[in-house]
Amino acid sequence: MTGPPKPPPGPIPAEWRAELEDCHRQHVGWLKGYVFLLTKRDRMLTEDVVQETFRAATAAWGRLRKLEPGPLAGWLHGAATNKTHDHFRDDERERRHQPAVWQRFYQPPQQETWRLALTEAALEQCWKAIERMPPRQHAVALLRWRCGYSYREISRILGMNEKTVSVHVSNARRMLAQEVGPYLPFDLDEPEGGASS
Numbered sequence: 155m156t157g158p159p160k161p162p163p164g165p166i167p168a169e170w171r172a173e174l175e176d177c178h179r180q181h182v183g184w185l186k187g188y189v190f191l192l193t194k195r196d197r198m199l200t201e202d203v204v205q206e207t208f209r210a211a212t213a214a215w216g217r218l219r220k221l222e223p224g225p226l227a228g229w230l231h232g233a234a235t236n237k238t239h240d241h242f243r244d245d246e247r248e249r250r251h252q253p254a255v256w257q258r259f260y261q262p263p264q265q266e267t268w269r270l271a272l273t274e275a276a277l278e279q280c281w282k283a284i285e286r287m288p289p290r291q292h293a294v295a296l297l298r299w300r301c302g303y304s305y306r307e308i309s310r311i312l313g314m315n316e317k318t319v320s321v322h323v324s325n326a327r328r329m330l331a332q333e334v335g336p337y338l339p340f341d342l343d344e345p346e347g348g349a350s351s
Contacts, residue, residue: 166215170215170219173215173219174208174211174212174215177208177211177218177226178208180223181226181227181230182204182208184227185204185207185230185231185234186200186204188231188234188311189203189204189207189234189238191297191301191303191307191311192234192235192238192296192297192301192311193238193241194301199238199241202241203234203237203238203241204234206237207230207233207234207237210233210237211229211230211233228289231289231293232289235289235292235293235296238296239281239284239285239296239300242281242296242300276334279333279334280299280330280333280334283329283330283333283334284296284299284326284330287326287329290312290314290322291322291325291326293312294308294312294319294322294323294326295322295323295326295330297311297312298323298326305319305320305323
């Protein structure tokens with residue numbers, strides 16, 4: 155179970171400790187729910203991301219403590235989204251070692267090796283483009299194409315209406331198509347409905 159964030163090394167004012175504990179009490183519930191959906195219901199990863207998010211908040215508390223509740227929640231939301239994305243990206247890097255083993259033992263034709271290399275390069279370009287998107291569009295793109303959620307599910311997770319989700323998806327699709335072109339490694343024009351579990 156995720157407890158209150160631990161303070162960074164060094165002295166921390168007593169009032170900051172109380173504020174951090176209060177921040178944790180107020181935000182940990184919805185943040186866990188959001189990250190749980192973002193990680194496709196991976197409980198262990200959810201715990202890790204939430205703990206990392208509150209650890210980052212503790213380190214930045216001198217600045218964050220001045221924020222109103224809404225902007226503070228927005229900061230936590232953004233930090234959690236980015237940390238989840240970091241875990242996704244680490245998973246992708248780990249998978250890159252597998253094709254080398256596959257090629258060594260099964261010796262695929264040269265064109266398959268090239269296709270694999272192009273797909274990996276295009277996928278990396280996609281994630282870099284998604285990282286540069288505005289925060290809400292970034293979150294929608296991750297939920298849609300990394301997690302496979304439907305517009306309705308994304309609407310519920312992010313607290314926005316489905317039409318707004320659709321606009322974000324369209325804008326994200328246009329940006330990715332411009333940046334990656336015909337080398338897109340996944341179908342951006344899939345029928346609405348997404349895969350969910």
